[in-house]
């Protein structure tokens with residue numbers, strides 16, 4: 178632990194959004210009124226498809242976009258009308274947005290210079306951050322002479338050197354190649370454990386969300402679909418949208434109807450017993466499906482379409498009652514070499530969603 | 546193709562030689578004429594070979610004509626034109642690119658329209674405005690009936706008058722109203738990382754600091770390129786200085802050169818001296834290009850590094 182770690186940990190503030198709204202005009206409401214609370218020191222990932230308003234939300238917190246309505250509280254202070262520099266937020270951008278004509282040192286020291294921090298202290302603080310991010314050898318280089326990963330580290334350094342109350346990331350890893358993205362993810366995770374800054378990380382990549390987040394906030398067209406820990410979101414998705422967004426391959430969703438005693442697929446096959454009537458959407462994760470080659474119990478019959486062998490496991494795609502169902506199975510190629518499969522969908526692993534709203538319904542059925 | 550490479554080469558070289566003669570021929574004639582005496586030219590016509598009167602002709606430009614003072618005028622006009630265009634273009638492009646302005650597209654289109662309506666087309670109206678820069682205001686007051694109202698109250702309508710003809714300001718101002726620079730800077734700004742402005746705001750730098758700390762240093766080469774281009778165009782302007790300045794002491798060197806040809810018929814102009822003058826007048830732009838040519842290329846490539 179050195180001084181800058183503790184300083185940032187001490188500065189970490191909680192964030193409260195109260196009825197925060199963003200509308201460009203009456204038709205284009207990007208964020209309908211939103212209420213959410215982020216705890217101090219927490220790493221929140223905002224996850225959603227592109228265009229759902231993630232950047233807008235982040236920039237409203239940062240002060241780069243005005244809120245149309247509502248309040249933003251940082252550490253108990255109302256900030257929605259303050260200039261960005263007075264909100265105690267720092268931001269890391271997707272395309273780094275480093276100043277091309279300044280050296281790494283000048284890039285990191287710029288905010289301190291603007292704030293009127295004395296030269297000696299500037300140098301000391303930049304040096305401490307550079308050491309933490311393994312950038313000490315590059316301080317005199319220009320951004321153009323650095324690799325993508327190094328540039329991203331400089332951008333992170335530029336953000337944390339001010340010891341902000343809140344760290345904001347807008348898809349910072351999406352410009353990096355797969356290997357580097359993985360390394361940076363690990364680095365970010367370690368950094369967060371060290372400095373404990375309140376962090377909001379925007380991404381459309383569910384792997385980043387699952388690996389980095391204390392809690393994930395899933396956004397759909399500006400609305401919160403679910404806000405919970407990665408584990409809870411994985412095991413208890415609150416809606417079809419969430420279920421389809423998390424997991425690779427994502428959860429299978431099949432339309433079913435209940436007649437009061439059993440749930441049937443569109444082609445009449447029985448998948449489970451349940452005292453339910455009406456239309457539902459049934460969800461099951463690819464890895465929860467048990468594959469057999471003989472009919473038994475409530476096993477449903479599916480026709481294999483194709484198979485992808487990934488070494489550790491295979492992903493099968495099969496036709497089931499008019500939809501395509503994906504199955505992740507540890508069994509190798511030899512075992513499943515026939516078109517007809519019998520799939521067992523364990524009742525405890527089934528998720529049931531309302532057919533119209535897509536929200537999760539009565540878990541009571543799964544307990545049976 | 547390949548087997549004919551030799552003959553092709555010869556043809557290509559021939560075309561090149563013809564092109565060079567086309568360009569260098571007049572240049573050679575300028576220099577050779579400038580080095581002959583007036584009497585030589587009267588006797589022999591075109592000077593096909595150089596003589597020994599070059600320095601004498603140069604000296605007579607300085608002693609017998611107003612070219613030196615007119616070159617000072619050219620210097621003032623070209624330099625002010627370049628400096629004012631750079632500042633104005635930089636600021637207008639900054640506003641258009643970095644601020645959410647209503648009608649920004651329309652404003653930019655209007656600025657671009659000045660490229661399609663050069664001064665040579667607008668020379669008569671420009672002259673009218675320059676002869677009284679308040680004439681548009683007067684016209685508006687008349688047209689809206691405001692002047693009638695004012696006359697009713699104060700007894701006399703507003704008729705302001707201020708002529709900028711035959712002043713340095715009057716020579717420069719119409720040249721500055723040109724959109725090329727704005728276009729150049731706008732294109733350059735659009736090549737910069739798009740979140741730069743936001744990053745600077747997060748770092749606590751407002752629009753002014755961003756302008757001076759970030760944008761200005763990044764735009765150095767664009768500035769140099771635009772400066773050279775507008776300086777050259779200001780130096781070589783002919784039509785506007787011709788009508789905008791009426792006394793020899795206000796005219797620019799290019800106009801002064803043309804005036805060295807006597808108006809009356811029958812007298813053969815002193816071409817050796819005029820050509821010596823042309824050489825002298827060309828030295829400044831040539832030096833400019835030689836010095837700043839590197840930036841000119843870099844700036845027009847329009848990208849960082």
Ligand SMILES: Nc1ncnc2c1ncn2[C@@H]1O[C@H](COP(=O)(O)OP(=O)(O)O)[C@@H](O)[C@H]1O
Nearest residue numbers: 201205207225226227228229230231232233234
């Ligand atoms: N200036 C604007 N005027 C109107 N709509 C805008 C403006 N800026 C962004 N939007 C809209 O806001 C929505 C959310 O954008 P954004 O927050 O960038 O999405 P994300 O970061 O999740 O991809 C988009 O649908 C976009 O079209």
Ligand SMILES: [Mg+2]
Nearest residue numbers: 231232233348
């Ligand atoms: Mg975005």
